[in-house]
Amino acid sequence: MKFYNAWYCPFGQRAWMTLVHKGIDFDYIEVDPYDETESWMAISRGAAMVPVVIQPNADGADTTIVESNRVIEYLEDLQPMTPIFASQPNQKAEQKYWMDHVGNNIVPYFYKFLKAVEPDQKQAYLREKMIAGMVTITEAMDHMGPFFDGAELSAVDIAFFPFAFRIETLLGEYRNFHLPTEGSSWQRYHQWYNAVLKHTSFKTTGTDNDGYVNRLIEHYQPYSLGS
Ligand SMILES: N[C@@H](CCC(=O)N[C@@H](CS)C(=O)NCC(=O)O)C(=O)O
Secondary structure (H helix, E strand, C coil): CEEEECCCCHHHHHHHHHHHHHCCCCEEEECCCCCCCHHHHHHCCCCCCCCEEEEECCCCCEEEEECHHHHHHHHHHHCCCCCCCCCCHHHHHHHHHHHHHHHHHCHHHHHHHHHCCCCCHHHHHHHHHHHHHHHHHHHCCCCCCCECCECCCCHHHHHHHHHHHHHHHHHHHHHCCCCCCCCHHHHHHHHHHHHHHHCHHHHHHHHCCCCHHHHHHHHCHHHHCCC
16 A cells, blocks of 8 residues: 655544554555645646545556545545444444544644634634644543544544644743643543554654654644644
8 A cells, every 4th residue: 555645644543543453464665645646636637735645456457545534535445444433323423423523623723723823812712722623532532532532543533633632732932831730631632642642653653763752843834833
């Protein structure tokens, strides 16, 4: 399988964590997704976005998947061992609900907050919306944990954690933003955060490399300046 990614990309990290977690063999291909060459447009089916995974099939045709959550689902179908989705349809639908919640109620506010240079009402609004999204998903976590669904890593953790990590590192650096630590919801959040942070699937996505956090911070500097 070919995996097209950009090292800094949180959406790509979802696909990468899933590949690692499931022990799928893949060739990692680093690309600049913004460089819309003819070949990249063809590879990415016109999306010009990472992640992209391409799987050759027995009949010689390739299957190309774009969109990180679709990649997670495809990899689960391809390699059902070490499952990251529940087998019961109702539980699986619930997991997809929370994956969508991350995309709708956390991700956009994270980016907008990072780009909001002025410490004004708009910035405060974006920060509060992001926090509200995080509290809502935290309150839906399994009470024992440490992961969202309990003892094992699931697709919800994979969809959320790359953004939780950037909230911690980038907003800490550029917006002096630090999540509360007091109260049962925030304690549960930090229990979850520390468990996924230590999980092999996350540590094997380049984050253990020397200077990873500094390079990430540097990469996102233009965002922090509003561009
Ligand atoms: N909805 C997409 C978003 C992927 C995405 O935005 N990737 C960024 C890099 S982090 C990208 O490739 N941007 C290139 C572009 O917007 O042209 C997904 O979930 O995979």
